[in-house]
Amino acid sequence: xxxxxxxxxxxxxxxxxxxxxxxxxxxxxxxxxxxxxxxxxxxxxxxxxxxxxxxxxxxxxxxxxxxxxxxxxxxxxxxxxxxxxxxxxxxxxxxxxxxxxxxxxxxxxxxxxxxxxxxxxxxxxxxxxxxxxxxxxxxxxxxxxxxxxxxxxxxxxxxxxxxxxxxxxxxxxxxxxxxxxxxxxxxxxxxxxxxxxxxxxxxxxxxxxxxxxxxxxxxxxxxxxxxxxxxxxxxxxxxxxxxxxxxxxxxxxxxxxxxxxxxxxxxxxxxxxxxxxxxxxxxxxxxxxxxxxxxxxxxxxxxxxxxxxxxxxxxxxxxxxxxxxxxxxxxxxxxxxxxxxxxxxxxxxxxxxxxxxxxxxxxxxxxxxxxxxxxxxxxxxxxxxxxxxxxxxxxxxxxxxxxxxxxxxxxxxxxxxxxxxxxxxxxxxxxxxxxxxxxxxxxxxxxxxxxxxxxxxxxxxxxxxxxxxxxxxxxxxxxxxxxxxxxxxxxxxxxxxxxxxxxxxxxxxxxxxxxxxxxxxxxxxxxxxxxxxxxxxxxxxxxxxxxxxxxxxxxxxxxxxxxxxxxxxxxxxxxxxxxxxxxxxxxxxxxxxxxxxxxxxxxxxxxxxxxxxxxxxxxxxxxxxxxxxxxxxxxxxxxxxxxxxxxxxxxxxxxxxxxxxx
Amino acid sequence: xxxxxxxxxxxxxxxxxxxxxxxxxxxxxxxxxxxxxxxxxxxxxxxxxxxxxxxxxxxxxxxxxxxxxxxxxxxxxxxxxxxxxxxxxxxxxxxxxxxxxxxx
Numbered sequence: 102x103x104x105x106x107x108x109x110x111x112x113x114x115x116x117x118x119x120x121x122x123x124x125x126x127x128x129x130x131x132x133x134x135x136x137x138x139x140x141x142x143x144x145x146x147x148x149x150x151x152x153x154x155x156x157x158x159x160x161x162x163x164x165x166x167x168x169x170x171x172x173x174x175x176x177x178x179x180x181x182x183x184x185x186x187x188x189x190x191x192x193x194x195x196x197x198x199x200x201x202x203x204x205x206x207x208x209x210x211x212x213x214x215x216x217x218x219x220x221x222x223x224x225x226x227x228x229x230x231x232x233x234x235x236x237x238x239x240x241x242x243x244x245x246x247x248x249x250x251x252x253x254x255x256x257x258x259x260x261x262x263x264x265x266x267x268x269x270x271x272x273x274x275x276x277x278x279x280x281x282x283x284x285x286x287x288x289x290x291x292x293x294x295x296x297x298x299x300x301x302x303x304x305x306x307x308x309x310x311x312x313x314x315x316x317x318x319x320x321x322x323x324x325x326x327x328x329x330x331x332x333x334x335x336x337x338x339x340x341x342x343x344x345x346x347x348x349x350x351x352x353x354x355x356x357x358x359x360x361x362x363x364x365x366x367x368x369x370x371x372x373x374x375x376x377x378x379x380x381x382x383x384x385x386x387x388x389x390x391x392x393x394x395x396x397x398x399x400x401x402x403x404x405x406x407x408x409x410x411x412x413x414x415x416x417x418x419x420x421x422x423x424x425x426x427x428x429x430x431x432x433x434x435x436x437x438x439x440x441x442x443x444x445x446x447x448x449x450x451x452x453x454x455x456x457x458x459x460x461x462x463x464x465x466x467x468x469x470x471x472x473x474x475x476x477x478x479x480x481x482x483x484x485x486x487x488x489x490x491x492x493x494x495x496x497x498x499x500x501x502x503x504x505x506x507x508x509x510x511x512x513x514x515x516x517x518x519x520x521x522x523x524x525x526x527x528x529x530x531x532x533x534x535x536x537x538x539x540x541x542x543x544x545x546x547x548x549x550x551x552x553x554x555x556x557x558x559x560x561x562x563x564x565x566x567x568x569x570x571x572x573x574x575x576x577x578x579x580x581x582x583x584x585x586x587x588x589x590x591x592x593x594x595x596x597x598x599x600x601x602x603x604x605x606x607x608x609x610x611x612x613x614x615x616x617x618x619x620x621x622x623x624x625x626x627x628x629x630x631x632x633x634x635x636x637x638x639x640x641x642x643x644x645x646x647x648x649x650x651x652x653x654x655x656x657x658x659x660x661x662x663x664x665x666x667x668x669x670x671x672x673x674x675x676x677x678x679x680x681x682x683x684x685x686x687x688x689x690x691x692x693x694x695x696x697x698x699x700x701x702x703x704x705x706x707x708x709x710x711x712x713x714x715x716x717x718x719x720x721x722x723x724x725x726x727x728x729x730x731x732x733x734x735x736x737x738x739x740x741x742x743x744x745x746x747x748x749x750x751x752x753x754x755x756x757x758x759x760x761x762x763x
Numbered sequence: 764x765x766x767x768x769x770x771x772x773x774x775x776x777x778x779x780x781x782x783x784x785x786x787x788x789x790x791x792x793x794x795x796x797x798x799x800x801x802x803x804x805x806x807x808x809x810x811x812x813x814x815x816x817x818x819x820x821x822x823x824x825x826x827x828x829x830x831x832x833x834x835x836x837x838x839x840x841x842x843x844x845x846x847x848x849x850x851x852x853x854x855x856x857x858x859x860x861x862x863x864x865x866x867x
Contacts, residue, residue, distance in 0.1 A: 189805050193798075220832035223807065324804045328812075328831065363818055372821040466836050470822035473838060479825075503798070579799045579841045581806060584818065584827050584834040 126167065126180040128207060129286060132200060132231050133215030134224045135186035136585035138243045142215050142273040143183040146170075146283070163203070170283035179286070182209065188223075189327075190230045191311040191320065195500065204234050211237040211289045213282065218248035218255050218270065219586075221339055225331040226309070226324075233306035236299040238266045239285045246272040247586070256338040263334055265298025274591055305330075359586040366460065372467045377551055379460070383451045385547035388528060391443035398442065402435035429623025430616050436672045437615040441525045448524060450596045452489065457590035461486060462582060469580060475562045476569030478507040479580030485558060488518045492723040495520075496730055506573035510565050512727055513740045516719035517561035517747075519554070522667035523714050527553060529671065530714070533694050534707040557715050564743060614666040622662065622676055636677055650749055651709035651756035653701065660713065665721050670714075705759035709752050716748030775850030779814060779828065780842035787815040788847035795844040807831030808845055 122128065133139035147166030164183045169176055184203055185196035192198045204212065212235060214228035232238050242257055261268040267285035271278035288294055309327035311320040365371050409431055413423040455461060465482035472479055480502050488495030495515040502508040519527060531553070532546045569575070625635040633641070636658070643661075644654030655677040663670035675693075678700050697707075718741045719727070728737035782788055790812050795803055807830045808814065817834055818827030825838040 191801065191805065193801065222831040223833035320801065321804050321809075324801075325809050328807055328809070360817070367818055367821060369819075369821045462836075466818075466825065466827065467821050469836070469838065470820060470824045473824065479836075479838075579802075580825065580836070580838050581799075581802050581841070582836045583806075584836055 122180055124178065126178050127210040127290065128180050128182060129168070130182050130184055130204060130207075130209040130212045131215065132184045132204070132212055132227060133186060133241075133243075134188050134217070134227050136583060137186075137215050137217040137224050138273055139186060139215040140183060142213070142241060142243060142271065142279075142282075143181060145273045145276060145279055147181050163199070168283065170286070171280070172284070172287040177287075179283070182207075188227060189311060189324065190227070190234075192313045193311070193320075195503070204231065208235075211235075211239060211286050213239050213241050213286065215241045215243050218242045218245045219251055219253055221255065221335050222328075222331055225335065226327045229306045229327055229330060229334075230310050232264070232266070232299075232302050233308075233310040236266070236296065236303045237289050238299075239282065239289050240264070240266060240268040241273075241278075241282055242268055242270045243273055245270045245277070246275060247588070252342050254340050254342045255335075256340070259338045260334065262295075262298075263338075264302050265295040265300070266302070267294055362587050363463065363584075366463045367467055376464055376467065377555070379455065380554060381547045381551040383448065383455070384528070384550040385543055386451060387444050387448045388532065388543045388546050388550075390447045391528070394443040394446075395439055398439035399435075402432075402439055406431055406435065425620060425623050425627075430619045433619025433622070433669065433672045433676075434612065434616045436675075437668050440529065440671065441522075441668055444525045444528050445521065446600050449490070450600055452486075453595050454590050454592065456486075457588065457595055459585050459587045462584050465582065466584060471562060473580070475566035476507075476575075477510060477562070477565045478502050478504065478578055479582060481507070481511045481565070484511050484515060485518050485561065488515045488520060489524075490521055492516045492518075492520045492719055493726040496723060496726045499730065504575070504578045506569070506575050507578060509731055509736065510568045510573050512731055513568065513736065513743055514561045514565050516723055516740065516744050517564065517716065518557045519715055520667070520720075522720065526667065526671055526714050527711060529693070530707055530711050533697070534704060534711070553711065553715065560716065560747065564747060615669050615672070618662075618665060618669050619672070622673055626676055640677055649756070650713075650752035651705055651759060652713065652752070653706075655700070656706075656710055656713070660717055663720075664718070667714075667720055703759075705756070708759075709755060712751055712755060713748055716744050716751060718745050776846060776848050778843045779816075779837075779845040779847045780826070780839040782814075782816040782847065782849075784816055784819050784826075786849065787813055788849045789813050790845060791848045792846040793844065794846065795841065799841060799844070803841075803845070806833070806835050808835075814845070814847060 131139055131143050133142075143164065143166065146168040163185070166181050166183075168179045168181045170179060171177075182203065184200040187194075187197040187200050190197055190201040190204070192201055203209075212231050214231050216224040216228055228238065228240055240260070242255060242260075245255070248255065255270070257268040257270050267288060269278055269282045269285050271282055273279065285294075306327075309323050309330065311323055315323075366375060406427055410423065410427050413426060418426070461483075465479060468482060469479045472481055483501065484495050484498045487498040492515050495518075496512045499508050499511045499515070502511055527550060528546065531549045532543075535545045535549060536542055622636070625639075626637075628635050630638060632638075640654040640658045642654070643657045647654050647657040655674060658677060659670050659674035662673050675696060678696055718724070724737050724741060727740040728734055731737070731740075776791065777788075779788070779790070790808060790810055793800060793803060793809060803809070808828075812830055815829040816826055817829045818836075820826065820836075823839075825836045826842065827834045827836050828842070
């Protein structure tokens, strides 16, 4: 989901060569496996709004932020760099390679290795490999609260004495241990730790570092030796305080709460109903929550518009320019914001909550069989859910898929799932279809939307299967995914962060795309050419073709003109329908419905437009991203052709069926 | 690897995917090669480690295995390439039984 992953991968490689550091602050790297709360530590230390998720291998970008910390009396600044989550420093894989390169080439002043106190065995190996590169390491023993809950206590002093570097117990999400952590960083930078032991540790750990161009079996032996060393190190330092009270240090077991939840979330009979109900619940809350704010925004904007007109009159602006600015530009912008913003500000925080809770990996776990059947990689579940946020981000996210043919298939099918810009359109149309001009049944709309998502993912998978049987033939690659324990999400933090991030993003996008588009459209709707305006000529031209698929010329024109961003499809459509190029001032449910039905929309038309919203060419940003990521115009063209053809075929079938019925 | 397979054809030896839900076993050999093998070893799936099957997908594939304190989902086709032995599990059962119970 993270829009942060936009700067992922190759972009990030370039990024760290010219790491922005104008103040020449000491650089501190943050390394750790996925699911050890590394990003939480980063956020807690820097206050930077970086999105954290409970996904394996999620942060592929290098985020950096300034951390203000006290060293004795003085306040000092450090530049913290968040390395990609990885389990080892093996140069053979993508994320690991980035982390390794950074540590070697940028030679940070110190490295904070974040480990999971509740599962040291799986998270300490990376710390040991980091120690092989530099003795200036602080081990952040994160998630001590989670460890305590599962009855595990870690003797950090003993570990520290064994390694020669500070081991600081933390609970970043609760803000515990952070000042001790920065103190330890300064300690290590100044060489005030047990440097003798630390250097011995470095020498010992050198054998655990995977090598480039290693002979077969060499790195494997290193990995095994590393794991064995971890077991040796934590022997006696990790205790199970509850339960048998024994020295089962190896069993950094997981709380039974996760097990109990998993019995339901991944249960044979419960898994899929729960998945559907959760999806429906998310939409239900979105729909009922978005109505009122949408109305408020509409009235606020219409008040602002009157003010704008009065101001333009006062400035003695020519009437045609005044109309273009107020009715063309401002009203389109206001429309996009009022319709798009509230649902998004509710939907995405909810989705992020599920992500933070750790539910998404379970969903991927339950659905993997379907993915495997379609010859696709399990990681496609992740790129699809990124696509819910933004298809372009989803396409970039496909970098995490290592096999080229699977990566291409995932990129080309990403736009089959609805993104940011299309959800509100779907929500609006689904509500109108169900309720007509009357009061919308939110529960019904939610069910329809959830069903549409299932359909979208289904079609995306079907096309993936088609591609893997034809264009990208080959063996399905393996799929290994860590299932992290469920974690109570920090609700307030998630809400505020994802609401702010999304809101700003949407507003910026609306301003950049909708405002000029509104202006151009207003011109197109008012400039006369022969019999009609540019817009009406265009509409008439498309009409016969569009009718074949149960659409009309206006709808097709709106989708074509909405190529820069799907957000503006509905405003364009209304602009065409209402003639003079002036958007209806307040297009609440009933009013919108009457405009549409007045233009000959039947239930079949609503259905056709909903389906076309799901399946048509991707927006311009996504197309360009496909071209860049797949490396060729032909892939971009295929990426446009696939959803368009699939959409038109579905529409033609629906249209034929609708004619048969009535 | 081949040597280990030879001596390991004894009772209790099976593929990891064949483990019952909640059962634990010791890994005796890794037949996977290439990238998969590298990733598996990195996750702690190598000779001598103990694996517990803690979770099964509702569609039967993949399954989740607890190894080295973390649960990893592995497709059955891949888990087929990990040979485990349940032969010595009687003695270990007492030690690990409780853990398996909290999971299943």
